[in-house]
Amino acid sequence: MTVENLSTRDKKHLWHPLTQHKLNKRQLAIVRAKDALLFDENGKEYIDGIASWYTVMYGHSNKHIVSAMTKQMNKLDFVMFSGLTHEPAIELSEKLMEILPANQAKIFFNDNGSTAIEAAIKMALQFYHNKGELRDTLIAFENGFHGDTFGAMSASGLSSYNGPFEKFLLKVVRIPTPQENNIQEVKSRLAKILQENKCAAFVFEPLVQGAAGMKFHSAKGLDELINLCQENNVLSIADEIMTGFGKTGRNFASDYLENKPDIICLSKALTAGMFPLSITSCSQAVFNRFLSDEVHKGFFHAHTFSAHPIGCAAALAGIELLNSPEIAERRKYIESAHNSFATRIEKHEKVGNVRVMGVILAIDLNIEMERYGNLRDDLYDFFVERGVLLRPLGNTIYVLPPYVITNSELQKIYETITAALETI
Numbered sequence: 517m518t519v520e521n522l523s524t525r526d527k528k529h530l531w532h533p534l535t536q537h538k539l540n541k542r543q544l545a546i547v548r549a550k551d552a553l554l555f556d557e558n559g560k561e562y563i564d565g566i567a568s569w570y571t572v573m574y575g576h577s578n579k580h581i582v583s584a585m586t587k588q589m590n591k592l593d594f595v596m597f598s599g600l601t602h603e604p605a606i607e608l609s610e611k612l613m614e615i616l617p618a619n620q621a622k623i624f625f626n627d628n629g630s631t632a633i634e635a636a637i638k639m640a641l642q643f644y645h646n647k648g649e650l651r652d653t654l655i656a657f658e659n660g661f662h663g664d665t666f667g668a669m670s671a672s673g674l675s676s677y678n679g680p681f682e683k684f685l686l687k688v689v690r691i692p693t694p695q696e697n698n699i700q701e702v703k704s705r706l707a708k709i710l711q712e713n714k715c716a717a718f719v720f721e722p723l724v725q726g727a728a729g730m731k732f733h734s735a736k737g738l739d740e741l742i743n744l745c746q747e748n749n750v751l752s753i754a755d756e757i758m759t760g761f762g763k764t765g766r767n768f769a770s771d772y773l774e775n776k777p778d779i780i781c782l783s784k785a786l787t788a789g790m791f792p793l794s795i796t797s798c799s800q801a802v803f804n805r806f807l808s809d810e811v812h813k814g815f816f817h818a819h820t821f822s823a824h825p826i827g828c829a830a831a832l833a834g835i836e837l838l839n840s841p842e843i844a845e846r847r848k849y850i851e852s853a854h855n856s857f858a859t860r861i862e863k864h865e866k867v868g869n870v871r872v873m874g875v876i877l878a879i880d881l882n883i884e885m886e887r888y889g890n891l892r893d894d895l896y897d898f899f900v901e902r903g904v905l906l907r908p909l910g911n912t913i914y915v916l917p918p919y920v921i922t923n924s925e926l927q928k929i930y931e932t933i934t935a936a937l938e939t940i
């Protein structure tokens with residue numbers, strides 16, 4: 517059988533991310549995808565309940581996006597972005613300016629989420645360096661996730677990812693996320709950190725910490741923390757790699773804030789999952805600090821595939837869909853369906869906190885962490901056997917479907933979760 521073949525061949529030469537290969541079973545071989553569905557080699561279908569790590573928000577193999585990319589490929593495939601420029605990048609910068617918070621002025625291109633964060637951190641450090649000031653400390657939230665390159669890993673709080681590299685990381689001081697009941701406490705922690713360290717930037721996932729288990733925090737609290745940074749002349753960096761492009765109910769989570777971040781990182785849904793591309797946007801004030809008659813005060817940072825025209829074309833086509841009437845309607849529908857489901861299951865004895873923001877639904881299981889170890893794998897298998905792809909994070913089951921998911925597909929996800937609760 518061909519599925520056997522792919523899985524067997526996979527084992528021979530491939531090393532998968534986030535995988536302990538000694539313990540791991542076979543990898544599911546996917547041969548085709550359309551809208552919210554994935555198909556394995558036997559033709560068995562799976563509902564992609566997490567939009568392939570929250571990227572393919574307009575659905576797999578979206579015709580509009582594929583056609584824009586094909587057109588671009590046939591016209592201009594790729595040129596380097598240093599000394600040269602091209603229309604897809606220019607147009608994308610213009611379109612992003614229309615939807616990003618109004619204080620954003622410049623777009624720097626990278627090729628994935630981690631490198632967008634890396635560029636943001638380097639921008640912040642050089643921002644002070646260019647003024648002749650040494651600032652060596654970053655501030656970040658506990659349990660944040662910002663990627664797996666060294667700067668991004670430093671800002672991240674998840675120890676299983678960055679534990680072995682602890683000695684090699686940048687200096688980062690962590691604060692808890694602001695909740696309704698601890699804003700004053702977190703503010704005074706931050707004030708003390710700002711006083712005792714030479715802080716360059718505060719890096720955070722605004723409103724929702726994705727990898728931590730879709731944990732929410734207070735917009736008002738975050739606003740006050742950014743404000744405190746502004747008062748102390750410390751830059752703020754919003755990692756909107758997960759939250760960007762409509763998932764929280766608005767275009768960006770930063771749209772819920774009054775104090776806008778100086779720097780914003782976008783990737784994942786930026787290209788609707790069609791192409792690896794990311795951007796680091798910044799305010800005019802940040803950009804201006806790099807203007808000088810001295811060449812070395814420029815930002816000497818580049819990736820070969822910066823502003824890849826095919827990625828830019830995918831992003832432009834995605835932005836056209838983002839606030840289209842059909843997608844806007846689907847986003848509203850998903851949010852209200854999530855809310856009804858949340859109301860239905862929140863009293864279940866195995867369910868703890870249930871939360872919804874935009875198309876994000878998170879269900880914390882009310883079980884001891886000890887049991888959770890294998891349970892997470894069992895849950896994953898339970899879902900996959902029933903044709904639903906969900907990847908629980910810690911003791912949290914989350915759903916973050918493509919906007920184009922159908923009503924019945926969404927109901928099937930809810931039913932499968934309900935059935936799973938009965939087996940725990």
Ligand SMILES: *Cc1c(COP(=O)(O)O)cnc(C)c1O
Pocket residue numbers: 628629630631633661662663664721726727755756757758759783784
């Ligand atoms: C996925 C993610 C990253 C890292 O992006 P990669 O493209 O995987 O390097 C960083 N921050 C957040 C919030 C993410 O969700």
